[in-house]
Amino acid sequence: MHAPSPSRPPDACPDRDELLAFHTGRLSDPEAERLAAHLDTCGACLSSLRELSSDAADSLEANLLRFCGDRSAVVPTTDPGYLRFEAAARDVCESGTWPGARAAAAAEWEFETSARIGPYAVQEVLGRGGMGVVFRAVHQGLKRPVALKTLHLGASARTDTLARFRVEAAAIARLDHPNVVRVYDSGEAAGQQYLAMELVEGESLDARLARGPFDCADAARLVRALARAVGYAHENGIIHRDLKPSNVLIARDGTPKVADFGLARIVGDAGQLTISDAVMGTPAYMAPEQAAGRAREVNERSDVYSLGVILYQTLTGTPPFVADDKIQLLRLVQRGAITPPSQCRTDVPADLETICLKCLEHSQNDRYASANDLGEDLDRWLDGQALHGKRPGRAKRMVRTVQRHALVGSGVLAVVAVLAAGVVALARKEPVVSAAPDGASAEVRRELERDLDAGKRVTLVGDTGYPKWFKWRTGAAANRMGIEPDGVFAAEITDRHTLGLLELLPEARVTRYKVNAQIRHDLGGYGGSIGLYVGHRTYPRQPCELHVFHHIRFNAVAASPLVLVPRPSELDGRVPPESTVLGFNLASLVSGTRLKPLIPESTTHAVSLVTRVHTDVGLPPPNVDAELSASRAGRTMALGPRNGVWHDLEITVTPHSVEAVVVGHRMVLGPKELNPAALHAGAGSLRGFLPNDFAIQNLRPEFTPRGGLGLLLYPSAAASVRRVTVTPLPADR
Known part of the structure; x- marks a missing residue:
């Protein structure tokens, strides 16, 4: 069992070995709890753990350590294959590198x-x-x-x-x-x-779901059959504990079969119940008590929860919770805030949604008492009969949510009770979907500016609904806006060559402030990225303005970002390929060279903080797009379109710097990158590409902290945004 160095202070950051031990489950429960508490407050360590979890060599090391464990946990054996495997594991642990190519390594470590x-x-x-x-x-x-x-x-x-x-x-x-x-x-x-x-000749449910969700009635029939099988297992004293689509096989005649009882527990066999077993499994399909490691609470209703996740995924195409890494996913499961299936797919019947959400109740007592009860309610729904199972009322669920998040005190609970009663009353009304408001309202702008001048925090976008003020700076002719089924504002660039800047505040009014937002990356498009920008300023140019701004860029959707490069035969030695930016090449736009797509496969993408100069591509060429400076840190996981994951973004602006934090990654553009001389030097390539462009030759970009700020969308990208606030900071910040 790994233990921290006794010479290190208890509150000090863990070293790599201890993080790896935490990642591989080799810490004792008290050590794991201590480290988990530290990770809650230390973004640097959490970022290190995420990098360790995603790094290929470290992932292999983790798998090897899980296999070999500590020497004391291994039964002595003289088998040559085992000795070779253990030797390979120790070599990786000592060197931290792959001993050869991936394919060769896999072949070397595979047992004959x-x-x-x-x-x-x-x-x-x-x-x-x-x-x-x-x-x-x-x-x-x-x-x-x-x-x-x-x-x-x-x-x-x-x-x-x-x-x-x-x-x-x-x-x-x-x-x-x-x-x-x-x-x-x-x-x-x-x-x-x-x-x-x-x-079983056929395919797994996991493979079937890769082709999309089920018809609602087919989903109900499938889960009804699984519920009957799991109920039968429960009657025979077996708790599965690892129900998920990859453990369900579908025969060629359509019969589903539960498989892989490798984590099963036989009721009454106390010797099997271990803490380590309680947290084993697949986080997206674990019940909250299992995700929290509460071994004694894992029972038949935990399997009911997993069946609910399977029903949810067969209806919507995705599990209720998706996250970048296992730690974040376990936390989401434990918090239990589930988006109803009907908000992901509008044709889900209300009663079928009720069945699904009753399975997914955070409290075991609110779920179906047994898998058989779940199967019976699915029977009733398929036969058009009234359901037996009902969810707790909205007021009761709200109070329980508050209790889970440790809001204590009679005063707070009294307020919650009043709010909950209001929610019940409002729930009887039909939902109202409003048309897009007048985005560039002068009155709203003046109200925001008054609050900022007074040093007050302002909300630009709330939990739901349209932004208070908005205006397309670029992409005005190629966008789509609306309200998603969950009530959140969403915007999309519909053209494959247009970069969209949706301004949410035309002027920050102060030179020191912090912007916070939550963004959900819905579609990747060409180039794949989305983000926030600050410090927007325009410079005159004919026939279109030059836009200079500083923006976060990240990608949580696309597995294949598109980059366009000139064909080698058309370069003629004039411009190197490195001049390619954003999906079109400056030299090609001047000389008329055609472009070819280059699509590198990747599952992770770099997070960047960039100073950019840009013109609206919809206007006549020659168009301009280039990076003047950049800070890069870490990578995000590509989760696919409509993945439902919200990402926290924060940008802090001072008179001399821009600092951004995205999913735990910190980047800074400081005086070295933002001073006028550096920005002018960054525009040097533009001057070389466009020697006859008067505006480019005389461009002197400056950092403007009070400039406009808003949402950035790359070509064909879509994003939802909520909880956007701007907070003025004191002068000594």
Whole structure:
């Protein structure tokens, strides 16, 4: 068990080894709690942990450490394969690097498996996991095809892994149900543990969901069958604890079958219940009590919650909670603020939504008492009958939410009770969707400016609804705005060549202030990025103005950002490829060279703070777009379109600097980058590209902290934005 250095103060930041131990689950409960509390208050350590979690070499190291563990936890073995694997793990731990190419390493560390395991002839690999391999095999005597699940020889030496493997065999052996994968045999051959199961020809629910959500009635039928299977398991004393789409197989005739009881618990077998097991599984499908590691509370209703997540995903195409990393996801699950399915898909019937959300109640007592009860309510809905299960009222749920977030005191609870009563009253009214307001209202602008002049914080965009004031600085002819089903304002650039600047405040009025916002990246488009900008200022140029501003740029959607580069044959030695910016090339716009797309595959994208000069691409060329300075830090995970994840953004502006924090990543443009000489030098490439452009040759960009601020959208990108505030700061900030 890893322990912090005794010489280090208790409140000091952990070193890399301790972060890795936390990531791999090798800390004791008190140590893990202490470190988790530290991560809540230390953005630098949280950022380091995220980088460690996403780094390829560190991820491999973590997997190896999970496999080998501490030396005291490994049963002595002389198996050559295990010794090679352990040696590789120790080498990685010491060097922190890959010993060779990824493919070569995987081949070196994979254990060889003979063509025969006990009475079974192995035919092909069906799947691989961290603990073993599943083969298609045939029983030699019975000629029966099976799915043969095996443990790596090294994993068989781990007592906890071996125990879970045997529990899985014992659990499935108790069950004989048409919607549960059957087990035929288990045993050991030449040190190789195996489990022979029913071979299901078809696909996993995970693979099916990759093609999109289900019809509502089909989703109800699927989860009804799963609920009956899980209810049957519960009646036989088995709690699954890892229900998720990848553990549901769909046969060719459409029959769903629950599989993989590797984390199952047999009720009454106290020896199996461990703290480490309680937090194992897949966070997106865990019940709140399981995500919090409360082992003794994980029971049949925890499986009901997981069935609710599966129902939610079959209806909407995504689980209720999605996040950049496991830690953030566990926190979201524990907080339990779920967006109703009807806000993601408008045709979800109210009663089916009620069933889904009752499964997903934060409190176990508010969920269905059993999986069988869930199955019966789905039966009633499919037959057009009234439901038995009802959710707690809105007032009761609000009070419980407040209690979860530790709002205490009779005065606060009294206020909450009044607010909750108001919510119940308002809930009876029909929702109102208003048309877009007059964005550039002079009266609203004067009101915002008065508050800023008085040093008051102003709200530019609330939790829902349109911004108080807005105006498109660029992209006015190629945008779409509206209110999302959850009531949040959203904007989109509809043209693949246009950068959109939606100004939310024309002048900050002060030179020291902080901007806070939450942004949800909905569509990636070309270039993929979105962000906030500050310090906007225009400079005269014919036939269009030059816009200079400082902006955050991040991407949480696109897996393939688009960059356009000139064809090599058309360069003629005039302009190097590095001059490409934003999806169009300055030299090409001047000389008429055509562009070709270059699409690098990636699942993470750099976060940047950039000073940019730009003209509206919809106006006649030659158009201008270039970065004058940039600060880069960290990367964000590409989660795909409509992922539903909100990102906190903060920008602090002073007379000499711009500092930004995005998803834990901090970037600064200081006096070195923002002084007039540096910005003028940054525009040097523009002067070289456009020698006859009078405005460009005389451009002297300056940092203007009081300039306008707002939302930035790259071509074809879409984003939702809420909770945008501007807070004036004291002079000594």
